[in-house]
Each structure stands twice: as C-alpha cells, then as structure tokens.
Amino acid sequence: MTATVIDGKAFAARVRAQVQTHVGRLKAERGLVPGLAVVLVGEDPASQVYVRNKGTQTLEVGMASFEHKLNAGTAEADLLALIARLNADPAVHGILVQLPLPGHLNSELIINSIDPAKDVDGFHISNVGLLGTGQKSMVPCTPLGCLMMLRDYHGSLSGMNAVVVGRSNIVGKPMAQLLLGDSCTVTIAHSRTRDLAAVCRGADILVAAVGRAEMITGEFVRPGATVVDVGINRVERDGRMKLVGDVHYASAAAVAGAITPVPGGVGPMTIACLLANTLTACCRANGLPEPEGLTV
Ligand code: GUN
Numbered sequence: 001m002t003a004t005v006i007d008g009k010a011f012a013a014r015v016r017a018q019v020q021t022h023v024g025r026l027k028a029e030r031g032l033v034p035g036l037a038v039v040l041v042g043e044d045p046a047s048q049v050y051v052r053n054k055g056t057q058t059l060e061v062g063m064a065s066f067e068h069k070l071n072a073g074t075a076e077a078d079l080l081a082l083i084a085r086l087n088a089d090p091a092v093h094g095i096l097v098q099l100p101l102p103g104h105l106n107s108e109l110i111i112n113s114i115d116p117a118k119d120v121d122g123f124h125i126s127n128v129g130l131l132g133t134g135q136k137s138m139v140p141c142t143p144l145g146c147l148m149m150l151r152d153y154h155g156s157l158s159g160m161n162a163v164v165v166g167r168s169n170i171v172g173k174p175m176a177q178l179l180l181g182d183s184c185t186v187t188i189a190h191s192r193t194r195d196l197a198a199v200c201r202g203a204d205i206l207v208a209a210v211g212r213a214e215m216i217t218g219e220f221v222r223p224g225a226t227v228v229d230v231g232i233n234r235v236e237r238d239g240r241m242k243l244v245g246d247v248h249y250a251s252a253a254a255v256a257g258a259i260t261p262v263p264g265g266v267g268p269m270t271i272a273c274l275l276a277n278t279l280t281a282c283c284r285a286n287g288l289p290e291p292e293g294l295t296v
Pocket of ligand 1: 096097098099100121141270
C-alpha cells in the first residue's frame, strides 16, 4: 500500500483564506480588526523565525500584529506588567508569549497571567481545564490543526482507535482530549510504554509527538492506518541539515493508508490555527457568532 499524502500546506492555505474572508467581513460590517500580540523574550534564533512568520501571516489575513521584543534579561515583574497592559488593551484579542522563556522566568506564572479569553495558545490552566471537561475553550494550535486535518480526511472519527505517542502539555495531552471529544478510544503512549510498537499497531489514527527523529517506523503502523507526524527534527544527512519528523516516512508510508509529511504536514497548520484562534477570540470578545469550522 502507498499512503495518501495529507497536504498540510494546502490545508493551511485554505484555513488562512477562510480567516481572511471572516476578517474582511468583521471590518466591513462592524469596523472590527482582530489583533494578535506576540511577546518574544531574548534572541533565540528559532524563536525569532517563528515570531517573524507569525507577524507576516497575521498581517496577510488582514489582522493587526503587535510585536513586543524584550531583552533576555527582562525582569519577571516587567513581563507581567506588559501582559497586564495587553490584557487591558481592547485592540488586542490574542496574546502569545513565545516559549521557551529564559530560565530565570517562571513560564507557568507568566502563561497563567494572560487573560484566558486572549490565550490563543490555549496553555492557560483555565483553558486546559475547560478542554478537559468538554467546555468551550481556546484550543492549543498544533493539536487543533491535527484534528482539523483528521476530520477533513475521515469525516467522523467516532469509535476509532487513536494512539497519541507523547504526553506534552502542548501537544500530546490536548491532542488526546480532542480525540476523546470526537469519540475516539484514546491511548496516550510515551517513552516508557512497554512494547510501544504493538500499542501503536492498535491505532486507526496514530499521532507521533515524541520529539525523536524517525522513531516511529513502518513496524509501528497498522496497514491502512492514518499517521499524523507532529515532529520537527533537524538532522544531518549526507553532510547536509535536513528536517525530518518523528515518523520514519518511507517505511511508514509503505504501510499507512494516509500520512502527513514533514515538512508540509502539521507544521503549516500551527500558525493557521493561531490566526483562527485569534479570530475566534475576537468574535467571542464582541459577542458575535464564532466562525464555523475554525474551532472545535
Ligand atoms: N514555541 C514553539 N511552539 C510554540 C507555540 O506553539 N506557542 C508558543 N507560545 N511558543 C512556542
């Protein structure tokens, strides 16, 4: 079997186009411009690239982008004061503090100081609790993107066996909650799981979010299963740097029914969902109906 490739790049472009259409309508009919504030502390090169891409795409869909770049030695009190100002600013509907933060800053304290209604990352403890109890929340962008692609490919996910490999707060745990919300039978596996390959072979939907390059090979995949690869790992191959996922693509694609590639799979969906969350936050803040298909 050769797997169908799920094209995340094309899907993300569709999501952005939908967001842009809604933003245009909000502007024309209500004079409203959704605004996203991104806070970057320090000069981590990868974070700088992410933040630049977020800013560019925010402007491309017609939203306002507010970038706050602080030096690496910023005091916690100063960062908290900035977040308090953004919380109170009616032009800001979404706030994202780029992670990881420098070691002297308490990430949990900082994230939990964001107004949950503006927490477009869905990392605030209130949003985690709301998602876990099946209530309306802000949903973390990467798992939301994965769910959108799975719903688009399968229609209903009800009754399917889903295995999520990875238990991070950013991907693994919220991904499991979302799949449970769509009536999958969900297993969360991780590096300590006994006979991981056998557990994974029980999956109709296999989500790899372990952060280990090409760890999930074809041996882990049930014939015909759908494989979603969340990993982004930089590895050296033949003297050159290359991006690979947590899935060993060639062997997995030979067994799977469908698979997301790296690059061009889950990655582009993350920023698209950040824009979707900002739009959702703006609609909620103004008592307007939420855009359909852009949130759970
Ligand atoms: N760093 C890497 N990915 C993310 C993300 O999704 N959100 C935030 N805030 N920081 C990140």
